[in-house]
Amino acid sequence: MRNWKREIILLMTLSLRKNNSGREYGIRFKNEPYLIINIILAGIILLIVLYSRIFSPEKNNYPVVCIHEKLTGEPCASCGLSHSFSLILRGRIKEAYQWNIYGMRVFLFFISQLFMRIIFSWIFIKNPGIHKQLILFDISGSLIIFLMAFIPFIVFIFKWL
Amino acid sequence: MEEVKNDSGQNLGIAALITAIITFVLSVIPCVGLIAIIPGIIAIVLASVGLSQAARNNSPRGILVAGLIIAIIASLISFSQVFVAGKLAHKANKWPGDIQNIVNDVQDNVVKQLEDANISIKIESNGDKVEINSNSSKKDKEQTLEELEKGNNPSNDTIPKKK
Numbered sequence: 468m469r470n471w472k473r474e475i476i477l478l479m480t481l482s483l484r485k486n487n488s489g490r491e492y493g494i495r496f497k498n499e500p501y502l503i504i505n506i507i508l509a510g511i512i513l514l515i516v517l518y519s520r521i522f523s524p525e526k527n528n529y530p531v532v533c534i535h536e537k538l539t540g541e542p543c544a545s546c547g548l549s550h551s552f553s554l555i556l557r558g559r560i561k562e563a564y565q566w567n568i569y570g571m572r573v574f575l576f577f578i579s580q581l582f583m584r585i586i587f588s589w590i591f592i593k594n595p596g597i598h599k600q601l602i603l604f605d606i607s608g609s610l611i612i613f614l615m616a617f618i619p620f621i622v623f624i625f626k627w628l
Numbered sequence: 629m630e631e632v633k634n635d636s637g638q639n640l641g642i643a644a645l646i647t648a649i650i651t652f653v654l655s656v657i658p659c660v661g662l663i664a665i666i667p668g669i670i671a672i673v674l675a676s677v678g679l680s681q682a683a684r685n686n687s688p689r690g691i692l693v694a695g696l697i698i699a700i701i702a703s704l705i706s707f708s709q710v711f712v713a714g715k716l717a718h719k720a721n722k723w724p725g726d727i728q729n730i731v732n733d734v735q736d737n738v739v740k741q742l743e744d745a746n747i748s749i750k751i752e753s754n755g756d757k758v759e760i761n762s763n764s765s766k767k768d769k770e771q772t773l774e775e776l777e778k779g780n781n782p783s784n785d786t787i788p789k790k791k
Binding site for chain 1: 638641642645646649650653656657658659660661662663691705708709711712713715716717719
């Protein structure tokens with residue numbers, strides 16, 4: 468009987484501690500813009516994934532149309548990107564490449580960013596002493612991945628300027 | 629005396645930075661690059677308001693400045709796409725061709741409507757009436773014209789000579 472009571476007390480103290488740590492995390496989240504930005508950006512990337520999942524290439528019901536093509540009548544370098552994303556999510560990689568040759572690298576950029584937001588946030592919380600270095604590393608790393616993914620589009624834009 | 633610092637403008641800074649990052653990514657995608665100027669302007673406004681608040685309350689400005697710089701660069705890239713579209717259209721000879729097509733369509737429509745329309749011209753003078761209808765046959769028209777020329781028509785359409 469005594470053991471049973473002791474176990475309950477132990478569980479209650481543990482749960483209280485857990486609640487306190489949760490509150491601490493909450494306060495830290497409020498005071499750290501980096502964490503808030505990471506969460507919002509991760510949410511936006513998830514929305515992009517959801518968009519690609521909801522709209523199907525068979526029905527061709529994408530709400531976003533190429534403004535460039537509408538204006539000029541000429542297809543641009545990013546035409547077919549939505550189709551490509553949807554096909555990648557459905558595992559039809561060959562067709563995705565046919566729709567847009569750069570679709571895969573842009574998709575990988577978004578997925579890498581999703582993981583980076585989660586991992587960097589976790590490291591940020593666990594290691595309070597390296598915040599500045601972590602943010603600098605995050606910015607430089609993200610910029611390099613961004614350039615690697617979007618360089619064909621940047622070249623396309625500046626070619627015509 | 630120690631300076632008092634608070635987080636005024638911090639939330640605006642976060643909003644500005646997120647909007648600026650989204651604008652930056654959108655601006656380099658040619659399909660949606662042109663409309664990226666809208667979130668770009670929003671980010672610039674947010675960052676500017678946040679900066680003014682931060683300056684008043686002596687709060688940190690790192691995020692606000694970052695948001696403002698990224699938003700300005702993204703907006704410039706987005707705006708540059710107007711020229712890209714213009715040059716592409718010029719190369720494809722698309723816009724002038726479109727305008728020409730529209731003008732031709734309007735001309736064709738007007739001519740067609742005029743051909744189809746039932747036009748009648750009525751001339752009334754001193755109680756006398758002459759009516760020429762576009763639907764009337766060629767013979768009728770010739771007859772009316774002859775009558776007018778012969779003076780069978782009772783109306784006198786000659787201009788009196790001044791004495």
